[in-house]
Amino acid sequence: MSLVVVSNRVARARANEPLTGGLAAALLPVIEKSGAIWVGSSGRVRDGSHKEPFAEVEALGAGALALLDLPAAHYGGYYEGFANSALWPALHSRSDLIRVSHHDYQSYREVNAFMARALMRFRKPDTAFWIQDYHFLSLGAELRDLGVRNPIGFFLHTPWPARAIMGAVPHHRELIEAMLAYDLIGFQTDDDCENFLSYVQSELGLKIQDSVVTSRYGKSRCAVFPIGIDVEKFALQAAKASSHPDVSRLRRSLNGEQLAIGVDRLDYSKGLVNRINAFDRMLVLNPALKRTVSLLQIATPSRGTIEAYSNLKSELARLVTEVNGRHGETDWMPIRYLNRGYSQTVLAGLYRTARVGVVTPLHDGMNLVAKEYVAAQNPADPGVLVLSKFAGAANELQTALLVNPHEIDGMARAIAAAFAMPLTERRTRWEAMMRKLRAGTAQQWFTDFSEALEDARASNEKTASNCPAAAAAVTSKSWPLHLVGSRSGAGVH
Numbered sequence: 152m153s154l155v156v157v158s159n160r161v162a163r164a165r166a167n168e169p170l171t172g173g174l175a176a177a178l179l180p181v182i183e184k185s186g187a188i189w190v191g192s193s194g195r196v197r198d199g200s201h202k203e204p205f206a207e208v209e210a211l212g213a214g215a216l217a218l219l220d221l222p223a224a225h226y227g228g229y230y231e232g233f234a235n236s237a238l239w240p241a242l243h244s245r246s247d248l249i250r251v252s253h254h255d256y257q258s259y260r261e262v263n264a265f266m267a268r269a270l271m272r273f274r275k276p277d278t279a280f281w282i283q284d285y286h287f288l289s290l291g292a293e294l295r296d297l298g299v300r301n302p303i304g305f306f307l308h309t310p311w312p313a314r315a316i317m318g319a320v321p322h323h324r325e326l327i328e329a330m331l332a333y334d335l336i337g338f339q340t341d342d343d344c345e346n347f348l349s350y351v352q353s354e355l356g357l358k359i360q361d362s363v364v365t366s367r368y369g370k371s372r373c374a375v376f377p378i379g380i381d382v383e384k385f386a387l388q389a390a391k392a393s394s395h396p397d398v399s400r401l402r403r404s405l406n407g408e409q410l411a412i413g414v415d416r417l418d419y420s421k422g423l424v425n426r427i428n429a430f431d432r433m434l435v436l437n438p439a440l441k442r443t444v445s446l447l448q449i450a451t452p453s454r455g456t457i458e459a460y461s462n463l464k465s466e467l468a469r470l471v472t473e474v475n476g477r478h479g480e481t482d483w484m485p486i487r488y489l490n491r492g493y494s495q496t497v498l499a500g501l502y503r504t505a506r507v508g509v510v511t512p513l514h515d516g517m518n519l520v521a522k523e524y525v526a527a528q529n530p531a532d533p534g535v536l537v538l539s540k541f542a543g544a545a546n547e548l549q550t551a552l553l554v555n556p557h558e559i560d561g562m563a564r565a566i567a568a569a570f571a572m573p574l575t576e577r578r579t580r581w582e583a584m585m586r587k588l589r590a591g592t593a594q595q596w597f598t599d600f601s602e603a604l605e606d607a608r609a610s611n612e613k614t615a616s617n618c619p620a621a622a623a624a625v626t627s628k629s630w631p632l633h634l635v636g637s638r639s640g641a642g643v644h
């Protein structure tokens with residue numbers, strides 16, 4: 152079986168550059184090893200590209216990366232609009248933040264259809280397609296409409312919310328019906344999978360047996376595949392990174408203080424305001440901690456053209472200034488706040504320098520930073536993870552200090568307890584988490600999903616009537632593949 156993986160965001164194999172988001176971070180190493188083709192957005196748009204998909208293909212380890220220029224007329228409505236201003240807030244239980252127009256939905260469907268046409272170039276008889284995330288809920292149905300009968304799987308990296316919340320997304324029924332063109336639908340946690348099945352049963356009235364939904368497309372199996380990290384790589388990087396200038400300068404600047412670290416995209420789902428409030432509260436409740444601890448918060452810019460994100464950026468800047476102004480001294484600031492990204496090599500060293508990792512999202516599909524923080528610790532003197540019970544990672548990392556991110560006092564107490572935790576308890580908790588991480592690596596996730604997709608398809612040969620024959624013309628149409636380098640187009644993200 153040859154595998155074609157599709158996601159909006161992709162990553163290139165360039166060491167020493169920050170990665171954007173956990174999807175790209177997790178897929179990069181597994182695709183390099185697997186020999187799969189990874190198709191995604193080039194980050195540029197092109198006029199008229201909806202007529203003729205344009206891709207550059209470059210080698211990626213044993214596999215390849217195909218970068219598509221998405222249609223200029225639809226990119227904004229698709230990415231900033233429907234994907235990130237309707238689906239993202241709903242998937243993170245923030246339907247109050249949904250801002251979307253009918254045009255955005257049309258653009259979303261257009262980009263899904265565009266991607267389906269582009270994928271025909273990569274289809275062989277033995278190809279399986281694996282589609283990633285909420286940007287492409289209807290891509291499987293578009294492929295089926297083009298006559299594709301190959302296995303098609305889908306994995307959702309975000310949470311799936313309670314039934315009523317999805318009902319706030321315009322066109323939710325037709326979109327979620329379209330998802331049932333996938334042979335296998337993967338989720339991060341049992342809760343996500345159960346919420347999805349509950350929606351399908353009650354809103355669509357479809358039959359479900361043993362997590363298999365029967366629809367007009369045939370059968371779709373729903374299952375849980377928690378995503379992981381390359382644990383050994385992170386551990387090794389962290390051990391080596393102590394001599395990196397960014398890491399050694401940080402260590403020298405600490406003057407004996409203990410450090411807590413947070414690393415997040417600047418996103419309302421990450422609970423950054425509550426986290427800063429909890430750190431503030433901790434200093435109010437425990438004045439003796441002043442000058443002895445500080446928080447390094449890396450908040451990498453994300454989706455900055457969307458109002459909810461630019462508002463959050465201003466709110467956080469104001470809040471950090473207030474907290475530093477209230478508690479800071481001439482030679483000590485409680486919060487070091489940075490709006491930039493670091494390579495994973497540097498991050499590994501920063502994680503290891505910090506006695507406490509604070510990962511307190513309000514909702515998060517998984518949160519790979521939580522797993523990376525644990526993997527990067529010194530086995531002889533590990534730090535403590537303070538983790539939101541609403542991150543997917545909490546299902547595995549149960550010996551972290553689990554907190555409710557809405558309860559500021561509780562978080563303040565947990566962070567203080569983490570700073571004070573004795574070595575024996577830190578080691579016991581850390582060793583239990585490392586066992587979980589080693590049992591569920593990114594490689595294992597990739598293998599488990601690929602095998603389950605083959606099984607699901609084998610037991611679910613789609614009938615020809617579900618796949619209109621219109622495909623033939625599209626399949627045989629040739630369109631240009633270009634070597635890296637020669638192209639134009641505006642940058643978008």
Ligand SMILES: O=P(O)(O)OC[C@H]1O[C@H](O[C@H]2O[C@H](CO)[C@@H](O)[C@H](O)[C@H]2O)[C@H](O)[C@@H](O)[C@@H]1O
Pocket residue numbers: 160171172173174175177284285308309378453454515516517518519
């Ligand atoms: O591509 P962007 O719009 O810049 O956003 C970055 C990514 O954010 C989300 O990541 C999710 O995937 C992680 C790995 O499974 C998971 O740990 C995390 O909880 C999720 O939030 C999004 O789902 C990706 O599509 C984006 O690329």
Ligand SMILES: O=c1ccn([C@@H]2O[C@H](COP(=O)(O)OP(=O)(O)O)[C@@H](O)[C@H]2O)c(=O)[nH]1
Pocket residue numbers: 168169170171172173174176177414415416449451491492493494495498517518519520521523
């Ligand atoms: O400056 C940064 C900040 C983050 N990351 C990476 O981005 C990913 C964030 O993934 P996570 O699942 O925690 O959250 P997401 O951003 O996908 O919601 C992790 O692999 C980080 O190592 C990075 O390379 N540099």
